[in-house]
Each structure stands twice: as C-alpha cells, then as structure tokens.
Amino acid sequence: MSVIKQFDQKFHGGSTSYMMATILAMLKNIDDKGIADIKDVEDNFYNFYLYRYKNGKKPEKEGTKMYKAGQLTRSINDIIGTPINALRDFIDYDGSNKIKFRENVFAELKKGYNLLELRKVAYKQLYDYYKKIDNNWLKIDDLKELDYGYTVSEEDIASILGQNLVKEISPIEVDELKSVIILCTIDGQEYPNEWLDDKKNYLKYYLDGHEIDDVTEYNEKINSNQAIMKFKDKRYSVLPFVREEKNSLFYFEGEFEIQSIEKDERGHSYFILERNIPLTKYARLSDGNKHSNQTKKEEFNANFLSEVSNHVSSFVHSKGFVFSKEMIKNFLLSLKSKPFVILAGISGTGKSKLVELVANSLGATRENGQFNLIPVRPDWNDSSDLLGYKNLQGEFVEGELTKIIRKAENDLEHPYFVCLDEMNLARVEYYFSDILSVMETRKNQGNKIISSPMPVEGLGEKLIFPENLYIIGTVNMDETTHSFSRKVLDRANTIEFNEVDLNHLPDDIPTEDVLPKKAHNNVFKTRYLTLKDCYQGNEDYIKKQVELLEQINSTLKEAGLHIGYRVRDEYCFYLVNNRYYGLLTENTAVDFQLMQKILPRIQGSSLKVEETLEKIIDLCSSNYPLTKSKAEFMLGRFNEDGFTSFWL
Known part of the structure; x- marks a missing residue:
C-alpha cells in the first residue's frame, strides 16, 4: 500500500481533525530532510483553528480541547502531543525542538x-x-488565502456565490476580491480540459457551453465567457478547482492568470491558464524561511505590446535620440510577428543603438545578459562562429549565441535580444542559414513554442531556438559588404534607415530620465506560426489584404520575382497583430509591409524590372506613400544606371 493511502486510512480512523491539521502544519515547515521546528508546527496548527474560530466556523466538535480555540488556557504543545503520538508510524518527535517525518x-x-x-x-x-x-x-473571504489542495464540492461554490445552480465559470467582484472561480473536470469528455505540461503549470480549459440537441456548443457570446474575457483584460486572477473525474470533489490548484484564448482544430475556443506560483513552489521544501513556499512570480509592469510602444518612444527620446514613433511601432510589430528583423541603411543612422535602446527600455541590458551585441567578422563562413566548435583537444568551445540561448532557455519569462552588428560583413547564408532553417521549424507544444534542434557538431545536448530569443541584424550596403539572397529576405522584415534630418537637435529632451519597465516575454512572444493560427475571426480582413498582395505578386511574377506562401503568411501576421494591438493605421501598416517584404527582393537590369516598378507605383497611388516613394527612387536609379536594387 502506498504511503499516501496509509495516511488516508490513518486520517479516516481519527475522531478529531488534529492529525490532518498536524500534517498540514508540518508540510508548510519541513526542510529538505523532512525536519521542521516544533514551534513553527505548533504555530501553524494553532492558527488553523484560530482562523476557523474568528471566521464563525466551528474549530472542533464540542467537548474537545480546540472547540474554543480563541479562549485556550492550555499549551498547544500539550494538545498537539495527542496527534503526534497517533502518527508515530509516520513521524518522529523526541521532545526536543525538532519534529520530522520518518526516513x-x-x-x-x-x-x-x-x-x-x-x-x-x-x-x-x-x-x-x-x-x-x-x-x-467555505466562505467567500476564504478565497483570498486558500491553501493548495483545499477541498470543495460544487454545492459549496454555488452556496457562497448565492447561486441555486452550479456554474463552471463564476466571476466574483466583491470588496477586495476580484477573481473568476472555475470548476474544471479533467476526463475523457468530447472537449477535454487538460494540463498542457508535466509540471501542471498550464491548464487548457474550454469555454462554457450550452447543450443544444444533445450537442454541447462552445461559443464566446455566453455571459460567463464574456465575463472571463473582460476579467482577462483587467488582469484579474483565476481560481481553478480541479478534479480528475466526474462525481468527485474539487481541489484548489492555486492562483492562475488567463494567458490567451485559442481555438482547437474544430474551431472551439478554450482558455490557456498559467499558474502564478509554479506547482514546484508548493512542494518546495523550506530553506529556513517558513514563508518560502509562498514565493511569488517576479513582478512585471509590461506584459503586452500595446502597453509598451509609447513608453519605448519616451525612453528613447529621453536618451537624446530621434526616431519617429511610427518607426518604433513598426520595429516592435516586426519583432512580434517574427523574431528576426534586419535594420538596413547608411552608416551612422543609429541602427544598432535603436536595438539597444528598445531592449534597455524594457529592462534588457548587457549587465543582466538580456541584451547582447555580437560584431560579425568578415571571415565567418559557417555557423560554428556563432554556435561553437570542437577544438584540437576535442573539447567543445561554446559560441556567443549558444551561451545566450542556454541562458534564455532557463529564463523564458524574459525576452533576450541579440544584435548581430554589421551582419553582412560575412555572407549571411554561410554562417546563419542553419539558424534560419531551425527558426522555420518552430511549432506550438502546449503553451510553449519549440523548434527542431540546431545542428551543432560536438555539443552533447540539443540546442533549440527558444521562444524568448529575438535576433536583429544591422546592415550597411557598401563595397565592404555582401548582398542578401531571397532566402534571407523572405524570412525577415527589412526596415530601412536612410532618413536623416541634421536639424534634429536635443533641444526638447526631458530633464528627468524615463525609467525602464520590466517586460514579460509575452510582449514579443510570437502569436502566430501558421496562417491558420490567425485566420479564424479575421477571415474578411485577411482576404482583403491578400487581394492587394495578389495584385502585386502578379506583377512580380512577370519579372520572376514573385513571393511564396511564407511571405504571404508573415505579411498577414504583421497586419493582424497591428489590427489586434492598434499601433498603426491600416494603410500605414500595409505600407511598411510592402516596403519590408516586397521591395527588398526587387533588383536587376531587365526591362521587366522597370515595368514591375512602374506597376507597383501605380498600385500604391496615394495610399502607401513610403512604398511609392522608394519604388520611384529605385525606378530613377534604373533609368540612370540601367540597374537597380532596394539597397543604396
């Protein structure tokens, strides 16, 4: 018989609550050897009954020593001795200041x-x-400080909320408590709620449904689902009570947050709930601080893209640098849509500095390792220069990027920014192609984004592209650098930095520094990996945007420059992200995408290139001024030199 069942039988045979209260008190105070200070255990034991007494609950049955817990005249040590003796098959106590579980x-x-x-x-x-x-x-005030494992029935939840019927989703807005109670059954039903990871930190929970003709329909318009979505926007907590099968009691799983709302392959919506205190923390053994098992997650004050764009602009301006708000919003949207961005332009326009300033504004610095600048060398010819190699002694020498990836993998809540400075001093296809290929293998696994391992010879473990890594390459185009292949351009947003206004002087810089925010990786974490991920709910919008793209692609095809599905999908990711966060006007967002995904691939000396540029200029008319202006510049170069390209 398992030790858990032995405890269960022992508890069941008791005539009071003392044994259960004693074990709970021990579990909150033991160290990594199962030993606790007897005084701490006594305090927890007594506080359990005192809480019930003060909240109008019976601490114990009449006639027992703890019946009037608030009026005790006897030592707790005398009282707790009874359950300790009853549990002697499980715990040791010799009268000293320590109590422990048997080895x-x-x-x-x-x-x-x-x-x-x-x-x-x-x-x-x-x-x-x-x-x-x-x-x-159970009373409503209990919900403010419930312990993990606290047991309830459906009727208990209905009763405290004043409901006659049991509801699986119950929003609460009373006094200081603003939360959502969820009753979650994990079983083999048609739409199974389930844990998404082995550590039970992420819970998949289907939206509330109504039965129509014996078929349960899950939709977002039901009042309870509307309430929980409203609470998501307000960042209220979720209090899930979970059971493994029907017709059993529910156990409190701790405090969660609503991370996202997703759809399954049949189009049915579900919430992804993230635990605020990892499950391992509840089971973590005391390190001498009796409150250590209540360790909270790190506090972040920037969790979503819409929260940070104005802050980043203000931070950059306070440091004496000038970048337009639209340019910064475009950069942020590009990172959100794909964790690889190219900043191109003449030397000295602040490309590398922008990357560092954006990272710094969100708490990522060189000092904490979340921002790293890696200068590219002209002699790089394979990925070993970034990822690592075996030396003559057969030892693996880690590359700079491998070191960063290792750290990022163990710190998924924080974004990590890598600036590859002067990225095209070496041929990008030679040293970066393996990383680009692995980036394309990213897929969702539960609530995480994983990838295939990178091919690193000599490394004895798998190295994946972590979901919190963002690579930005800065490039100049001159006689010392190399051009890009379409393989690279198709996989990035290429943002041009060529506008220079020397009259921009630091006259209106704020006298007080703008302090950085602490950004969660959710700010930049990719929302869409396939077009299917963003299509539902945006069908008409995407069809409208793809219609323009198809017109342009027909023109590109005549010159052999047409795009494939990857470019179409990433074009849509950017536009749907912008629609969701509302950073740019629709035309401005489309304009940036045409500049960044279409024009960089146009180059050549044939008449077809000239015709392509002329048609793009006509299609852009006055709606997309950036693209039109750049296309006109490229056409002018063609007329003067007989050759043109996106790059200056």
Whole structure:
C-alpha cells in the first residue's frame, strides 16, 4: 500500500481533525530532510483553528480541547502531543525542538508530487470531518488565502456565490476580491480540459457551453465567457478547482492568470491558464524561511505590446535620440510577428543603438545578459562562429549565441535580444542559414513554442531556438559588404534607415530620465506560426489584404520575382497583430509591409524590372506613400544606371 493511502486510512480512523491539521502544519515547515521546528508546527496548527474560530466556523466538535480555540488556557504543545503520538508510524518527535517525518516515509513523500497529494488527502479528510459538525466549510473571504489542495464540492461554490445552480465559470467582484472561480473536470469528455505540461503549470480549459440537441456548443457570446474575457483584460486572477473525474470533489490548484484564448482544430475556443506560483513552489521544501513556499512570480509592469510602444518612444527620446514613433511601432510589430528583423541603411543612422535602446527600455541590458551585441567578422563562413566548435583537444568551445540561448532557455519569462552588428560583413547564408532553417521549424507544444534542434557538431545536448530569443541584424550596403539572397529576405522584415534630418537637435529632451519597465516575454512572444493560427475571426480582413498582395505578386511574377506562401503568411501576421494591438493605421501598416517584404527582393537590369516598378507605383497611388516613394527612387536609379536594387 502506498504511503499516501496509509495516511488516508490513518486520517479516516481519527475522531478529531488534529492529525490532518498536524500534517498540514508540518508540510508548510519541513526542510529538505523532512525536519521542521516544533514551534513553527505548533504555530501553524494553532492558527488553523484560530482562523476557523474568528471566521464563525466551528474549530472542533464540542467537548474537545480546540472547540474554543480563541479562549485556550492550555499549551498547544500539550494538545498537539495527542496527534503526534497517533502518527508515530509516520513521524518522529523526541521532545526536543525538532519534529520530522520518518526516513522511509519521507523517502516516499519526496517522489513525484506525493507531498502535494498528501495535502489533498489531508484536506479531503478535513472536508469529510467538518461537514458532519459544521456547514460553514467555505466562505467567500476564504478565497483570498486558500491553501493548495483545499477541498470543495460544487454545492459549496454555488452556496457562497448565492447561486441555486452550479456554474463552471463564476466571476466574483466583491470588496477586495476580484477573481473568476472555475470548476474544471479533467476526463475523457468530447472537449477535454487538460494540463498542457508535466509540471501542471498550464491548464487548457474550454469555454462554457450550452447543450443544444444533445450537442454541447462552445461559443464566446455566453455571459460567463464574456465575463472571463473582460476579467482577462483587467488582469484579474483565476481560481481553478480541479478534479480528475466526474462525481468527485474539487481541489484548489492555486492562483492562475488567463494567458490567451485559442481555438482547437474544430474551431472551439478554450482558455490557456498559467499558474502564478509554479506547482514546484508548493512542494518546495523550506530553506529556513517558513514563508518560502509562498514565493511569488517576479513582478512585471509590461506584459503586452500595446502597453509598451509609447513608453519605448519616451525612453528613447529621453536618451537624446530621434526616431519617429511610427518607426518604433513598426520595429516592435516586426519583432512580434517574427523574431528576426534586419535594420538596413547608411552608416551612422543609429541602427544598432535603436536595438539597444528598445531592449534597455524594457529592462534588457548587457549587465543582466538580456541584451547582447555580437560584431560579425568578415571571415565567418559557417555557423560554428556563432554556435561553437570542437577544438584540437576535442573539447567543445561554446559560441556567443549558444551561451545566450542556454541562458534564455532557463529564463523564458524574459525576452533576450541579440544584435548581430554589421551582419553582412560575412555572407549571411554561410554562417546563419542553419539558424534560419531551425527558426522555420518552430511549432506550438502546449503553451510553449519549440523548434527542431540546431545542428551543432560536438555539443552533447540539443540546442533549440527558444521562444524568448529575438535576433536583429544591422546592415550597411557598401563595397565592404555582401548582398542578401531571397532566402534571407523572405524570412525577415527589412526596415530601412536612410532618413536623416541634421536639424534634429536635443533641444526638447526631458530633464528627468524615463525609467525602464520590466517586460514579460509575452510582449514579443510570437502569436502566430501558421496562417491558420490567425485566420479564424479575421477571415474578411485577411482576404482583403491578400487581394492587394495578389495584385502585386502578379506583377512580380512577370519579372520572376514573385513571393511564396511564407511571405504571404508573415505579411498577414504583421497586419493582424497591428489590427489586434492598434499601433498603426491600416494603410500605414500595409505600407511598411510592402516596403519590408516586397521591395527588398526587387533588383536587376531587365526591362521587366522597370515595368514591375512602374506597376507597383501605380498600385500604391496615394495610399502607401513610403512604398511609392522608394519604388520611384529605385525606378530613377534604373533609368540612370540601367540597374537597380532596394539597397543604396
């Protein structure tokens, strides 16, 4: 029989709640050897009953020592001695200042999540016990500080919310508590709620549904779903109570946040909920601080792209640099749409500086390793210069990018920015093609984005492209640099920096510095990896945008310069992201995309190139001034030199 079942049987055979309260007190205070300070255990034991007493609940049945917990005249040490003695098969206490689980018992408890399962067993037995003597098991105020594993029934939730019917989604807005209660059953139903990772930090939960002709329909218009979406915008917490099968009790899983709303392959919507305190923290053994198991996630004050664009502009301006707000918004949208961006232009226009300033404005610095500048050398001819190689002694020497990737993989909440300075001093296709290819293998796995491993000879472990890595290449086009192949251009947004106004002087720089914000990786994390990811709900909008793109592509095809599906998809990702976050007007966003995804691929000396540019100028008319102006410039070069390209 497992140790958890042994505890369950022992609890069930008790005549009071003392054994369960003692074990819960121990679980909150043990160290990595299963040992706790007896005074801490006594305090937790007493506070359990005192809380019930102060909140109008029966601490214990009449006639027991803890019945009037608020009026105790006896030492807690005397009272807790009874359950300690009853649990002597599981715990050791010799009267000193330490109490501990027996070694063989603790060896079993440390396996998997047995420590957490023991909490659930203790709370279930407490639930069964108190239901016999007191109906006040759960009150609305309890929700503010529930412990992991706290056990409830559907009726308990309905009762505290004043509902006659049990609802699976119940928003709460009372006093200081603004949350959403979710009752979640994980089983083999048609639309199964499920944990998305082994650590149970991400929960997939289908939207509330109505049964119509014995078929459950899940849609976003139901009131409960509308409420939870409103709460998502307000960043209220979610309190899920989960059970593994129907007709059983629910266990409190801790506080979660709504990270996103997704659709399955049948078009049914579900929430992805992220745990605020990782499950491992609840099971984490004390490091001497008895509150260590309540460690909170790091606080971020920038979680979404729409929150940061104005801040980044203000931060950059406060440092004495001049970039238009539209240019900065375009750069941010480009990073959101694909974690690879090229900044092109004449030397000295601030390309590398912009990357560093944007990173710094969001808390990513050289000092904390979240911003790194890697100068590209002209002699780079394969990926070993970035990723690493075996030396003559057979030892693997890590490349700079490998070091950054390792750190980023272990810190997925923070974005990591890499600036490849003067990226085209060497042929990009030679040293960067492996990384580009792996970038294209990215896919969603649960709530994470993973990729195929990078081919790194001599590295004894897999190295993937992490979801929080963003690579920005700066390029100059002169006699010392190399041009780009379409393979590279198709995979990036190419932003041009050639506008220079020497009259921009630091006359209106704020006297006070704008402080950086602490950005969560959600700000830049890719939302769409395939067109299917963004198509539902945006069908008419995407069809409209693709119609213009198809007109331009027909023109490009005549010159053998037409685009493929990858460019179409990334063009749509950018525009749908802009529509979602509302950073740019629709025409401005389309204008930037035509500049960044279409014009860079046009070059040559044939008459077809000339005709292509003329037709693009006509198609752009007055709606897309940036693209029209650049195309006119390229056409002028063709007429003067008999050859043209996007690059100066």
